[in-house]
Amino acid sequence: MPARRHDLFFASIRSGQVAMMDALIDAEPELLTDLIDLSHRGGPGDAAGMTALHVAAIAGQVEAARRLIEHGVDMNARNAVGRMAVHDAFEYGQVAIAQMLFEAGCEVDACAAAAFGRNDDLRKRLPAEANDMTTGLTPLGWAAYGQNNEGARLLVAAGAKVTGDPWDELAWGPACDVCAMGVAKVMLEAGADPNWRDADGGTPLHNVIASPLVGDPSFFIEVLLEAGADRSLKDAAGHTALDLARAQKTVQAYQPAGGKPTKSLDRTIEILSRG
Numbered sequence: 001m002p003a004r005r006h007d008l009f010f011a012s013i014r015s016g017q018v019a020m021m022d023a024l025i026d027a028e029p030e031l032l033t034d035l036i037d038l039s040h041r042g043g044p045g046d047a048a049g050m051t052a053l054h055v056a057a058i059a060g061q062v063e064a065a066r067r068l069i070e071h072g073v074d075m076n077a078r079n080a081v082g083r084m085a086v087h088d089a090f091e092y093g094q095v096a097i098a099q100m101l102f103e104a105g106c107e108v109d110a111c112a113a114a115a116f117g118r119n120d121d122l123r124k125r126l127p128a129e130a131n132d133m134t135t136g137l138t139p140l141g142w143a144a145y146g147q148n149n150e151g152a153r154l155l156v157a158a159g160a161k162v163t164g165d166p167w168d169e170l171a172w173g174p175a176c177d178v179c180a181m182g183v184a185k186v187m188l189e190a191g192a193d194p195n196w197r198d199a200d201g202g203t204p205l206h207n208v209i210a211s212p213l214v215g216d217p218s219f220f221i222e223v224l225l226e227a228g229a230d231r232s233l234k235d236a237a238g239h240t241a242l243d244l245a246r247a248q249k250t251v252q253a254y255q256p257a258g259g260k261p262t263k264s265l266d267r268t269i270e271i272l273s274r275g
Contacts, residue, residue: 002028003029004037005024005028005031006031006034007023008024008158009019009024009025009031009034009052010034010036010052010055012024012053012064012140013052013055013056013059013061013064013068014059014061015061016061016063016064018061018063018064018105021064021067021068021194022071023065026207029071029207030197031052032068032071032072032073032074032109033051033054033074034051034052035048035049035050036050036055037049037080038050039080040153041173043058043059044091044092045057045083045088045091045092046058046144047079047080047081047083048079048080048081049078049079049080050075050079050080051073051077051079052068052073052087053065053068053069053073053074053075053077053085054077054079054083054085054088055108056068056085056097057085057086057088057089057092057097058088058091058092058094060092060094060097062094062096062100065085065097065100065101066100069100069101069104074160075101075104075105075106075107076106076107077136078134080199081135082088082134082135082136083135083136084106084107084109084112085097085101085106086098086101086102086107086108086112086214087111087112087115087135088222089111089225089227090115090116090142090145090146097142098116102118105143108121108125108137109125109129109132109198110122110125110126110129110132110155111128111129111132111134111135111137111138111142111197112142113125113138113139113151114139114142114143114148114151114152114155115142115146115148116146117148117151119148119150119151119154119243122154122155123154124137125139125170126154126155126158126179127158130155130158130159130160131159131160131161131167133170137174138160138167138170138171139151139155139160140152140156140160140162140170140171140173140174140183140187141170141171141173141175142154142174142186143155143180143183144171144174144175144177144178144180144183145174145177145178145180147178147180147182147183148183149182149183149185149186150181152182152186152187155205156186156189156190158185160190162187162190162191162192163191163193168192168193168196169196169198171187171267172187172192172198172204172207173198173207175187175204176204176207176211176214176220177207177211177213177214178211178213178214179208179211179213179214179216179217179219179220181219181220181223182218183223184204187225188223188227192228194224194227194228195228195229195230195233197233198202200235200236200237201229201234201235201236201237202235202236203229203230203233203235203241204224204229204233205224205229205233205241205272206235206239206241206244208220208224209219209221209241209244209245209248209265209268210244210248213215214263215263215264216263216264216267217265217268218239218264218267218268221241221268221271221272222271225271231272240272241271241272242269242272242273245265245268245269245272246265246269248263248265249265249266252265252273
């Protein structure tokens, strides 16, 4: 019966069956401290050691999250990769759940503060957490995902690192993923290398073009080129950033988008062709 209740408990949260969830908690309050391993699913927030609140956050179940907080679930518990529910709420765009957590007094570490643009909270965590990697990302990476330019400046002023292993990747990866141009400018002013190479030989030029989240990388590319990015550099497969942009445009021409937004690459190709 305990194993069955565990399974029913997490299933009720994922499906938003709040009455069932409440009944299970009333029968067995210890369920509030149960953990579940969802790492096999492979989603961006799926991990081992997830609490009921983590599950509610990634499932977008606002009422379940509200009731769990009212039942006294630990809002600050971290999963196996160091994330609290508030981090997962950001990852999945669950603003209502995040706001609920803030209002209930959850911990706002530097990563959460940087992601959500809560810069007054961020100041309180600096300089101690300027390079915190508890979540697997630095606060600067979270600031990039949150397009928080002011937060990025606060972090750099407090000693956030932008060069050397693993700091280059932890900064450039998020910035390129979401075309965080303002954060990239802060990074470059702090000495970030516009020609940094990832494990596959890709530079920031390659990576912003490759990101499926970026619709038009051209303005980001201009920032990189102005900072000294070398458009002639090739990745491990022998492709320049221009090669990659042209290849993507060709693929788009012959393969239907299938409902996905089409990447705008004409301006990128024109800019990279100038050299």
